[in-house]
Amino acid sequence: MGDAGLSEAEKTFILHSVQDDFREDGRGNEDFRHMELETSLISNTNGSARVRLANTDVLVGVKVQLTPVDPERPEVGRLEFFIDCSANATPAFEGRGGEELGSEISAMLTRAYAFPGAVDFHSLCVLPGQQCWLLYVDVLLLECGGNLFDAVSIAVKAALFNLKIPNVTMTKDEGGVELDLSDDPFDFKRLDVSGAPIIITVNKIGHYHVVDASEKEEECSLARLMLGVTEKGTITAMRKEGSGSLDPNSISDMMEVNTRFLCLPGI
Amino acid sequence: MAGMELLSDQGFRIDGRKPNELRRIRFKKGVFRQADGSAYLEQGNTKVLAAVYGPHEIRGSRSKALHDKLLINCQYSMATFSTQDRKRRPRGDRKAQEMTSHLKQTFDAVVLTELYPKVQLDIFVEVLQSDGGNYCASVNAATLALMDAGIPMKDYVIACSGSHLRDTPIVDMNNLEESSGGAEVVMAVLPRCEQIVFLEMNSRLHEDHLSGVMDHVMVGCKDIFNVLNQQVQDELCQKTQLDKLVTTG
Numbered sequence: 001m002g003d004a005g006l007s008e009a010e011k012t013f014i015l016h017s018v019q020d021d022f023r024e025d026g027r028g029n030e031d032f033r034h035m036e037l038e039t040s041l042i043s044n045t046n047g048s049a050r051v052r053l054a055n056t057d058v059l060v061g062v063k064v065q066l067t068p069v070d071p072e073r074p075e076v077g078r079l080e081f082f083i084d085c086s087a088n089a090t091p092a093f094e095g096r097g098g099e100e101l102g103s104e105i106s107a108m109l110t111r112a113y114a115f116p117g118a119v120d121f122h123s124l125c126v127l128p129g130q131q132c133w134l135l136y137v138d139v140l141l142l143e144c145g146g147n148l149f150d151a152v153s154i155a156v157k158a159a160l161f162n163l164k165i166p167n168v169t170m171t172k173d174e175g176g177v178e179l180d181l182s183d184d185p186f187d188f189k190r191l192d193v194s195g196a197p198i199i200i201t202v203n204k205i206g207h208y209h210v211v212d213a214s215e216k217e218e219e220c221s222l223a224r225l226m227l228g229v230t231e232k233g234t235i236t237a238m239r240k241e242g243s244g245s246l247d248p249n250s251i252s253d254m255m256e257v258n259t260r261f262l263c264l265p266g267i
Numbered sequence: 268m269a270g271m272e273l274l275s276d277q278g279f280r281i282d283g284r285k286p287n288e289l290r291r292i293r294f295k296k297g298v299f300r301q302a303d304g305s306a307y308l309e310q311g312n313t314k315v316l317a318a319v320y321g322p323h324e325i326r327g328s329r330s331k332a333l334h335d336k337l338l339i340n341c342q343y344s345m346a347t348f349s350t351q352d353r354k355r356r357p358r359g360d361r362k363a364q365e366m367t368s369h370l371k372q373t374f375d376a377v378v379l380t381e382l383y384p385k386v387q388l389d390i391f392v393e394v395l396q397s398d399g400g401n402y403c404a405s406v407n408a409a410t411l412a413l414m415d416a417g418i419p420m421k422d423y424v425i426a427c428s429g430s431h432l433r434d435t436p437i438v439d440m441n442n443l444e445e446s447s448g449g450a451e452v453v454m455a456v457l458p459r460c461e462q463i464v465f466l467e468m469n470s471r472l473h474e475d476h477l478s479g480v481m482d483h484v485m486v487g488c489k490d491i492f493n494v495l496n497q498q499v500q501d502e503l504c505q506k507t508q509l510d511k512l513v514t515t516g
Binding site for chain 1: 305349350
């Protein structure tokens with residue numbers, strides 16, 4: 001992030017525009033850009049979604065797979081995040097170039113979803129102590145235009161909302177229990193995502209707090225605070241990023257801005 | 268699959284097409300703003316995105332630069348969710364590396380590389396959903412992306428696959444037909460001068476059938492060319508008319 005290559009004068013311009021609460025694309029400091037959201041795009045997946053936030057473009061596909069349960073937590077299913085930074089987004093991601101950013105985002109998502117109410121993990125368990133659903137949440141970054149974390153988290157929530165988990169029939173025979181996946185495409189259950197968190201990033205530019213920063217604005221921001229928040233206002237993950245340091249007071253101010261955005265992406 | 272044959276007695280293929288029928292092609296040029304050129308293409312259920320960056324200065328080691336022509340750098344990757352079974356890695360496996368070198372070879376032959384010595388052009392292809400003919404869709408999408416970027420080329424490069432089933436040549440194979448173990452001929456051609464820039468055959472095919480299959484694949488390529496060219500020309504006409512309106516006020 002932050003490789004737009006701005007000159008000092010351009011940075012000052014952005015700094016001033018934030019001061020005046022009138023950013024270079026005409027938004028106020030607490031306005032999001034126009035967002036497009038589509039679901040059910042990839043028929044090879046169990047659930048998929050695409051979010052386009054101005055120039056940021058994210059595609060998410062979720063695939064489900066039956067796996068043996070984690071012996072330490074035998075009654076819940078699992079979520080696994082993988083972020084692929086496609087070279088289509090920027091040539092810097094070619095080869096292994098995007099892996100660092102990818103693992104950063106997946107770590108943040110894993111942390112945000114690592115609380116019991118995020119999704120109904122118990123409903124993902126097929127046969128307690130034996131088999132559960134493993135949800136592979138695969139994110140593909142197609143274009144980076146700032147505010148990646150927020151866009152990714154919204155796309156992930158939308159894809160989980162769109163997820164169709166095939167129903168399983170269990171038959172008992174002498175060898176144990178046999179699991180049968182339903183072939184009928186209309187025989188499925190949905191996942192309750194009302195508790196799933198989204199990530200809201202607040203950037204500190206000068207003394208002001210800005211949401212949904214564009215790539216240029218991200219370069220001007222020295223520190224940003226990312227929060228995973230649920231619809232009810234529970235904070236599930238928190239991370240400070242960037243080279244600058246933050247005053248404890250300004251952190252609480254930023255959190256206030258964060259939670260004000262809960263109702264915004266109404267998914 | 269019980270009762271399902273790759274080619275029925277009535278002459279229909281497994282997805283209901285005639286032997287020489289193509290899948291539906293839809294595309295859009297210029298889907299990204301950051302790339303110099305980009306295109307999204309659907310051939311049936313195969314969906315591909317291509318982006319072109321450049322020509323720009325050589326990235327990484329300068330020794331890669333070619334003193335008399337353009338260096339074409341390709342990367343082929345498949346989204347982990349693009350296939351029926353989840354892929355563990357989007358790129359770097361043997362198949363992807365092979366595809367990458369095939370793409371590079373194909374576009375080396377068609378881009379006017381001598382116009383841009385000592386610089387580099389990146390072509391990135393991303394398969395979003397795979398249902399057979401990944402190479403073909405990638406080539407066709409990359410051609411459109413190159414056009415969108417305004418890179419001079421000799422002609423369109425169009426790729427199409429074909430096979431031979433029950434004494435009938437078929438074109439534009441889907442995933443089921445590809446994985447049935449029969450022969451597969453893949454060709455990338457310059458449709459207007461009928462030159463072949465890439466040719467590959469998997470599995471075995473009787474020598475007597477080869478020319479028949481190749482003829483049909485060539486026809487398939489020309490059909491794809493007509494579909495693409497029609498829309499490209501239409502869009503161009505619309506755009507010039509709009510420009511005229513703007514200039515005349």
